[in-house]
Amino acid sequence: MSFIRKPTVTNSRLPKNSLGLTRRDYEGGMSTLCAGCGHDSITAALIQAAWELELVPHQVVKLSGIGCSSKTPAYFMSQAHGVNSVHGRMPSVATGAGAANRDLVCLGVSGDGDSLSIGFGQLAHAMRRNLNMAYVIENNGVYGLTKGQFSASADVGSRAKRGETNVQPPIDPVVTAIALGCTFVARSFSGDKQQLVPLLKAAIRHRGFALLDVLSPCVTFNDHEDSTKSYAYTRRYYHPAIHADFVPPAQDIKAAYDHGEAMPVELHDGSRIVLRKVDEGFDPSDRARTIGFLQDAAKRGEVVTGLMYIQPGQDDLHDVNHTVPGPLHSQPYDGLHPGAEGLRELQQRYR
Amino acid sequence: MKPTDTQHPDYFHRVVDCQWACPAHTDVPLYIRMIAQGRFADAYMVNRESNVFPGILGRVCDRPCEPACRRARVDEKPVAICRLKRVAADYRSDIRDRLPKAPATTNGKRVALIGAGCASLTVANDLLPLGFEVTIFERFDRPGGLMRTNIPSFRLPEKVLDEEIGYILDMGAELKAGCEITSMAALLEQGFDAIFVGTGAPRGKELELPGRHDSPRIHIGIDWLESVSFGHTTKIGPRVLIIGVGNTAMDCCRTSLRLGATDVKVMARKPREFFKASAWELDDAEEENVEIVVNHSPVAFVVEDGVLTGMLFDRMEYTVEDGRIVDSRVVEQVTIPCDDVVLAIGQENAFPWIERDLGIEFDEWDMPVVDRTTFMCTRPGIFFGGDAAWGPENIIWAVAHGHEAALSIHRHCLGGDVGDRPPRGVNLQSAKMGLHEWSFSNDFDGSERQLVPHVDLKKRFKKLNIEVELGYSLEEFQVEVERCLNCDLQTVFDAPKCIECDACIDVCPTNCLTITENAEEPALRAKLTVPAENLDQPLFVSEALPQTARVMVKDEDQCVHCGLCAERCPTAAWDMQKSLIKIPHADDLAVDESPIKVAARS
Numbered sequence: 001m002s003f004i005r006k007p008t009v010t011n012s013r014l015p016k017n018s019l020g021l022t023r024r025d026y027e028g029g030m031s032t033l034c035a036g037c038g039h040d041s042i043t044a045a046l047i048q049a050a051w052e053l054e055l056v057p058h059q060v061v062k063l064s065g066i067g068c069s070s071k072t073p074a075y076f077m078s079q080a081h082g083v084n085s086v087h088g089r090m091p092s093v094a095t096g097a098g099a100a101n102r103d104l105v106c107l108g109v110s111g112d113g114d115s116l117s118i119g120f121g122q123l124a125h126a127m128r129r130n131l132n133m134a135y136v137i138e139n140n141g142v143y144g145l146t147k148g149q150f151s152a153s154a155d156v157g158s159r160a161k162r163g164e165t166n167v168q169p170p171i172d173p174v175v176t177a178i179a180l181g182c183t184f185v186a187r188s189f190s191g192d193k194q195q196l197v198p199l200l201k202a203a204i205r206h207r208g209f210a211l212l213d214v215l216s217p218c219v220t221f222n223d224h225e226d227s228t229k230s231y232a233y234t235r236r237y238y239h240p241a242i243h244a245d246f247v248p249p250a251q252d253i254k255a256a257y258d259h260g261e262a263m264p265v266e267l268h269d270g271s272r273i274v275l276r277k278v279d280e281g282f283d284p285s286d287r288a289r290t291i292g293f294l295q296d297a298a299k300r301g302e303v304v305t306g307l308m309y310i311q312p313g314q315d316d317l318h319d320v321n322h323t324v325p326g327p328l329h330s331q332p333y334d335g336l337h338p339g340a341e342g343l344r345e346l347q348q349r350y351r
Numbered sequence: 352m353k354p355t356d357t358q359h360p361d362y363f364h365r366v367v368d369c370q371w372a373c374p375a376h377t378d379v380p381l382y383i384r385m386i387a388q389g390r391f392a393d394a395y396m397v398n399r400e401s402n403v404f405p406g407i408l409g410r411v412c413d414r415p416c417e418p419a420c421r422r423a424r425v426d427e428k429p430v431a432i433c434r435l436k437r438v439a440a441d442y443r444s445d446i447r448d449r450l451p452k453a454p455a456t457t458n459g460k461r462v463a464l465i466g467a468g469c470a471s472l473t474v475a476n477d478l479l480p481l482g483f484e485v486t487i488f489e490r491f492d493r494p495g496g497l498m499r500t501n502i503p504s505f506r507l508p509e510k511v512l513d514e515e516i517g518y519i520l521d522m523g524a525e526l527k528a529g530c531e532i533t534s535m536a537a538l539l540e541q542g543f544d545a546i547f548v549g550t551g552a553p554r555g556k557e558l559e560l561p562g563r564h565d566s567p568r569i570h571i572g573i574d575w576l577e578s579v580s581f582g583h584t585t586k587i588g589p590r591v592l593i594i595g596v597g598n599t600a601m602d603c604c605r606t607s608l609r610l611g612a613t614d615v616k617v618m619a620r621k622p623r624e625f626f627k628a629s630a631w632e633l634d635d636a637e638e639e640n641v642e643i644v645v646n647h648s649p650v651a652f653v654v655e656d657g658v659l660t661g662m663l664f665d666r667m668e669y670t671v672e673d674g675r676i677v678d679s680r681v682v683e684q685v686t687i688p689c690d691d692v693v694l695a696i697g698q699e700n701a702f703p704w705i706e707r708d709l710g711i712e713f714d715e716w717d718m719p720v721v722d723r724t725t726f727m728c729t730r731p732g733i734f735f736g737g738d739a740a741w742g743p744e745n746i747i748w749a750v751a752h753g754h755e756a757a758l759s760i761h762r763h764c765l766g767g768d769v770g771d772r773p774p775r776g777v778n779l780q781s782a783k784m785g786l787h788e789w790s791f792s793n794d795f796d797g798s799e800r801q802l803v804p805h806v807d808l809k810k811r812f813k814k815l816n817i818e819v820e821l822g823y824s825l826e827e828f829q830v831e832v833e834r835c836l837n838c839d840l841q842t843v844f845d846a847p848k849c850i851e852c853d854a855c856i857d858v859c860p861t862n863c864l865t866i867t868e869n870a871e872e873p874a875l876r877a878k879l880t881v882p883a884e885n886l887d888q889p890l891f892v893s894e895a896l897p898q899t900a901r902v903m904v905k906d907e908d909q910c911v912h913c914g915l916c917a918e919r920c921p922t923a924a925w926d927m928q929k930s931l932i933k934i935p936h937a938d939d940l941a942v943d944e945s946p947i948k949v950a951a952r953s
Contacts, residue, residue, distance in 0.1 A: 002858070002918045003787040007795030009425055011861040011881045011909045023862070036852040036921025044857035191851055219852065219921045231850045235898045 006030055017054045026050045026057065028076040033068060036223075038190030038216030038231075039138045043075045045193050046107070046136075049200035050077060053248075060105045061097050065090040065119055068145050069111030069138035069216075080107075088119025091126035094133050095317070101327035102318055105204060106133035113143050116152040116171045123173075127182040127209045130316045134203040134210045137173055138190075140218040141229035148221030159226035175294055177211045178287055178309045184210035185309040186244070189234055190217065192305070198273075199307060201246040207268045208316045215303065234303055241293070242284060242306035243276040267312055275307060284309050352872050352892045354902075357843070360775040363930040365889065366907055367838045369432055372419035374751035376934045377401040379416060379432050380839040384791065386438055387832040392446050394439035399446075401934065402436075403473050403519075403750050404498075406511040409437030410820065411502055413598075413629060413745035421836050424885070425861060425911055428800040430834045434820075438828045440511070451480035451938075453523040458482035460764040463543040465532050468496020469746045470737025471549035472519050473753025477937040478760060479522040486543075487524055490531035491581075494520065497551050497738075498746065500577040501599065503606045504816035535705040535733075545732050545760045548719075549749070552700040552738035558594060562652030566659040569652060572599045572695030579606055579815070586611045588690025592662055593617045594649055597627040600695035604641045607693070609815045616687065617643045618662075621676065622669060635819070639808065644687075653686055661688040700739050718742075725769040726756040732763055757937040765940075773940065776933035781926050782840055783917070789927060791840050793914040795860075796833035803827075837912050841930045844903055846894040848924035851901070855916035855925055856880065861909040864916060869895070869902045879906055 006027075014022045026047040031040050050060070057079035064070035066087035073082045081104070085093040090108055098106050115123045115137050126135070141154040150158070153173070154166040177185045184206040188196040196214065203210035215234050217223050223230040249270035263275045275284060282293050290309050297304040317323075324331060338346060356362065365371050369379040378397055385394035398405035402412075412433050420429030460483050464471035467489035475485045493499060495512050520526055532538055538546060555571035563569060568588065572595070578584040591607040593600045596619040604615045617636070619626060622645050626633065637643065647664040654660070663686050670678035702719065705711055710730040712720040719728045721735045728735055736752030738744060759769045782790045804821045811817050823831065856864045865879040875890065876883040883890060888908035895902060917925040 002915060004789075004793050004913060004915055004918050005795070006858065006915060007860040007911055007913050008797055009795055009860060009911055011863065012425060013881050013884060013909075014862060015881075024860075031858075034921065035919045036850070036854045038852065040857055040919075041853040044853065191853060193853070217852070219850075223850070223921075231852055232898055235851075 002030055002035070017051055019054055019056065021051065023047055023051045026077050028078045029074050031071075031075045033071065034144075034218075034220045036219035037068070038140060038214075038218070039069055039072055040075070041190040041193070042109075042136065042138055042196070042214050042216055043072055045190075045196045045200055046072075046109075047076045048193065048197050049204065052197070053201050053204060055105055055204075059103065060107060061094075062107050062109065063090045063094045063097065064109045065111075065114035067111040067114045067143075068218075069109060070114055072109040072138065088114050088117070088122055090114070090119065091122040091131065091135075095126065095129065095131055098131055098133060098317065099323070101329065102132070102323070103327050106131075107204065108133055108135040110135065110137055112137060112139045112141060112151040112153040112173075116173060120152075120171075124176075124180055127177060127180045127211065130183060130208045130314055130320070132207055132209070132316045132318070134200070134206070134212065136200070136203075137211070137213045138216040139173070139213050139229070140216050140222055141227070142218050142222045144218045144221055148218070155228040158228040159224075161221050161224055172294070172298070173211065173213045174308055175291055178291055182211050182309070183208040183311045183314045184307075186211070186307045187213045187215070187305045189215045189238065189303070189305055191231060191235065192238075192240075195240060195243075195305060198244055198246040202244060202267070202273045202307070205246070205267050205269060205271050206310070206312065208312075208314050237301055237303045238305065239297065239302040240305050241277075241279045241282050241297075241308075243278065244307040245274045245276075247272045247274055265310055265312060273307065273310070278306075285311065352869060352875055352890065354894045355889070355891045357891075360777045360932070363777050363779070363841050364775070364932045366841060367930065367932065368419040368421050369416035369430075370839070370932060372415045373401070374415065374748045375401040375403075375754065376751075376932060377416070378839070378932065380835055380837050381931075382439060383430070383432070383435055383832050383835040384837070386435055386828065387792070391439050391442040392444050392449070395443040395446055396449055398436055398439055401754075402747060403476050403753070404469065404515045404746070405436050406440035406515050407498060407507060408746060409433060409435075409440050410511070411498075411507050412436070412747050415747070421838055421911070422834060425836075425909055426797075431800055431803070431831050434803050434823060435828060435831060438823050441822050447518070450518055451522065453479045454482045456482065457484050458765070460484065460544045461486065461542070462760055462764070463488065463538060463541070463546045465538075465546065465548050466490075466496055466550040466737075466739070467494030467516075467526060467528070468549050468551050468737055468749065469498055470551075470739070470749040470753045470756070471496075471547060472516060473750045474547050474549070474736070474757045474760065475524045476519045476522070477754060477757035479519070479524060481761065481937060481941045483760075483764070485524045487526045488530050488532050489526065489528045492529045494526055494528065496549075497553075497573075500580045501573050501602065503576065503579070503602050503609075505605070505609065505811065505819050506602070508816065508818050533704050535709055535711070539709065544764045545734065547734045547736060547756055547760065548739050549735075549737045549753070550700070550702075550739045552698045552743045554699050554701045555694065556697040556699060558649065558694050558696060560649060560651050562654045565654040566652065566657065568659040568690060569692045570694065572603045572693050573698055575693055576602060576606060579610065584610070588612065590614045590689045591616070591691045591693065592687060592689045593693045593695055595619075595695035595697070596643065597695060597697065598629060598632050599698070600693075601628050601632040601636045603693045603695050604636055605639055606815070607691075608639055608641070609812055612691075615641050616689075617641055618647045618649065618664065618687075619643060619645045620648045620667065622646060622671065624671075624674065625676070638805070647685070647687075648681075650684065652692065659690065659692065661686045662692060698743055700742060722770075724755070724772065725759045726752060727759055727763070727769055734759055754934075754936050758935065758940065761937045761940050773935035775935065778931040778933065779841065779843060779928040780931075781928050782914075783923075783926060787918060789914055789918075790929070791837050791914075791927070792833065793837065793840070793912070794833075795836075795911060795913055796830070798830050798834060800834065801827045801831045839930050840912050840914065840927050842905065842910060842912065842916060843926050843928045844891070844893050844905070845924050845926070846896055846903065848922045849893075849896050849903060850922055850924075851896055851898050852921060854919040854921065858915045858919045860913060860915065861911055863906040863909040865904045866896065866901050867904060875904060879904060881906070881909070883908060
């Protein structure tokens with residue numbers, strides 16, 4: 001929460017993207033979250049990613065459910081469309097928005113409560129439909145808005161600020177998503193923008209459902225000793241398993257990497273994700289091995305991050321349903337209206 | 352890079368660009384804040400402590416602070432610092448009971464000050480309250496020096512001069528007006544404990560060209576201004592040429608307009624970008640329809656039958672590369688008719704009255720050798736300051752010299768090494784008043800610089816002493832004070848408290864913060880959130896941060912001191928702290944030897 005207005009003045013050397021916009025043009029309202037909240041860092045990463053991808057703000061829809069995390073859409077890209085939906089029901093609203101206008105960039109921001117408790121079913125089915133959207137879980141392990149009760153992602157043995165110990169096993173959104181067939185699954189940390197920004201860019205450009213679980217410490221209720229979602233704990237056990245760089249379509253990737261170590265994955269629009277493995281035994285295109293790798297790492301207490309699983313080229317919601325090309329608002333009237341004869345024929349089929 | 356040493360008194364001082372640029376180190380943000388609070392007398396006293404003549408300088412200072420102003424870097428135009436100083440002077444209540452007073456008994460040390468200009472008066476101002484007996488020798492019948500004789504009264508009213516000089520003289524200085532010192536040896540015989548030479552640079556430069564001495568209508572600028580000031584010259588011909596394009600030339604052309612001239616041309620040898628005059632003085636002259644003619648190099652005065660009829664010029668063409676003239680050519684010769692010529696091509700100091708066998712060493716240019724720190728010449732006990740020391744500068748420099756010389760005189764007279772200078776100090780005090788409360792206004796005001804209103808063009812020429820600038824109105828200065836960025840509200844970082852949550856970096860409106868791996872300066876500058884390309888401004892580099900051993904880096908160039916980093920910091924690793932820079936003056940020696948005397952001034 002800040003009571004000082006953010007000055008309109010900018011750094012005089014702030015670079016502009018090809019739309020003539022600076023990073024600050026992608027900002028939204030002033031955050032009302034606690035000072036030091038990881039969510040604000042994720043907002044900054046979203047702003048950076050949108051600026052770097054040169055997204056046209058009015059061609060973006062930001063969606064969220066309920067919770068601290070779900071306030072995020074108010075804090076970036078003021079000019080974009082925004083929906084703050086019902087608790088846990090953001091995937092349904094996103095499905096509607098995406099179905100009606102397939103050209104929109106669909107950006108969902110949710111939290112561990114909104115996604116893993118009340119909205120768990122919605123999340124699972126959005127992945128099953130392979131809805132074309134980037135879905136960010138701002139994961140802090142607590143219900144911050146209701147004063148710090150454990151959420152479904154809290155680790156066993158983690159202690160709450162008031163002293164009680166969590167005994168229920170956590171739901172790991174990354175393992176869950178891979179198991180459910182999600183086509184893009186990544187984990188990152190609000191305190192590591194060098195990793196987070198390229199992952200966000202890749203998630204936005206991935207066609208299909210991209211789940212990004214971002215550890216985002218709650219400074220007020222979950223940043224103490226004995227917390228497993230604090231800044232200090234996350235940094236101590238932080239283990240990036242793989243580096244992922246996002247390379248836009250026109251750019252040559254050969255110059256930037258020594259051959260052999262880099263593994264490019266091409267996305268549908270010609271952009272690529274260049275992966276560089278840190279762990280030899282890890283393969284982000286192999287579901288079974290990734291799940292095993294994650295479970296082993298969890299036993300060691302490591303916070304594994306990076307692009308965990310990717311399967312580009314899968315049919316998305318529109319492919320499966322053979323929808324018309326282009327957004328519904330641009331469909332010519334003739335194509336939408338069957339005419340008197342057509343209507344009679346249609347009715348005939350139900351007689 | 353090594354962690355920045357913020358304990359060094361110059362570190363935070365340098366962040367306050369205006370105060371750093373001011374030779375007398377006036378605490379600009381403090382007095383601007385006081386004006387904002389309606390504390391005009393307090394603002395005046397803060398000014399007076401460092402620059403002694405707020406009313407005068409608020410009108411005629413060369414304002415080195417304004418080009419340095421941070422606002423000009425992050426926005427467009429600097430805060431009108433100089434004219435806000437005038438606001439403090441204009442709106443203040445009577446401050447006479449707050450002025451330092453001379454003690455009832457003197458310390459028995461007698462100091463002679465030669466010339467009653469700004470340098471000498473500053474020395475007197477600093478030494479009188481400490482019990483020194485001060486005698487000022489002035490060749491004219493009124494004190495003020497070049498402030499009175501060379502600055503026209505339409506820019507600096509006599510009333511303001513008399514008042515601020517009066518404050519000093521009233522402390523008990525003995526003014527020997529109309530008493531020109533013609534021999535240093537004779538003065539030395541009077542047995543003063545110290546002598547301060549503040550005689551300025553009273554000699555206007557000559558332009559020895561054919562015809563120079565054939566007409567009485569060719570004037571030396573500063574002598575002519577002096578003559579106008581004393582009422583000896585009351586008119587000038589209708590067509591006047593001013594040779595030279597410095598600030599004196601601007602005063603000469605504008606004075607000519609008030610003495611009956613109707614066609615005034617300022618003749619410049621070079622193109623406009625090489626002019627010496629301050630931009631605002633050029634603007635003021637051009638507002639009065641003075642024509643500034645560039646690329647005309649004087650060749651000869653045209654005098655026919657003893658009457659000046661014009662002046663011959665070479666019209667020049669220059670080749671300019673990277674802001675420097677690399678070649679010049681004469682295109683043609685032109686004669687420009689005129690009735691009077693005023694030469695304003697510079698001035699210099701001259702010491703024909705100092706005997707060369709007194710142990711005062713003179714250099715190859717026949718200038719006394721003066722120590723840059725102590726202001727003492729090679730004969731102990733004799734000090735130089737103002738234009739007399741190293742040639743023409745501005746009033747504010749003379750004031751700064753005066754403070755330093757007074758310190759030296761104190762040491763010289765009361766024992767101690769004059770070279771032993773008390774250190775500068777800095778005092779920091781948190782501005783945090785509550786959870787989200789700060790003791791300063793940190794809302795960035797995007798307003799443009801306010802213009803100072805001028806007297807109507809038709810009215811201002813009626814009399815010589817109609818002050819052209821009216822000063823800010825209440826509405827105007829209230830906008831202008833909020834343009835100040837409060838650079839003295841320092842961003843102070845405590846590395847051990849940082850949890851590297853990035854909150855400050857994300858919220859910073861000018862992206863001047865970065866947490867990154869440490870590197871050498873060029874590499875570090877290049878990899879900041881926005882690369883730090885202004886090499887004149889330092890980087891702040893923290894100690895290694897606790898969690899990742901990276902460093903917090905701040906580009907001092909672009910910070911607007913809004914306080915959002917401190918407001919957003921969950922652990923108070925960032926704090927906004929008011930810095931008070933302590934510049935030692937002579938009175939600090941008098942109280943004790945500690946560098947920080949008072950902290951609770953604000």
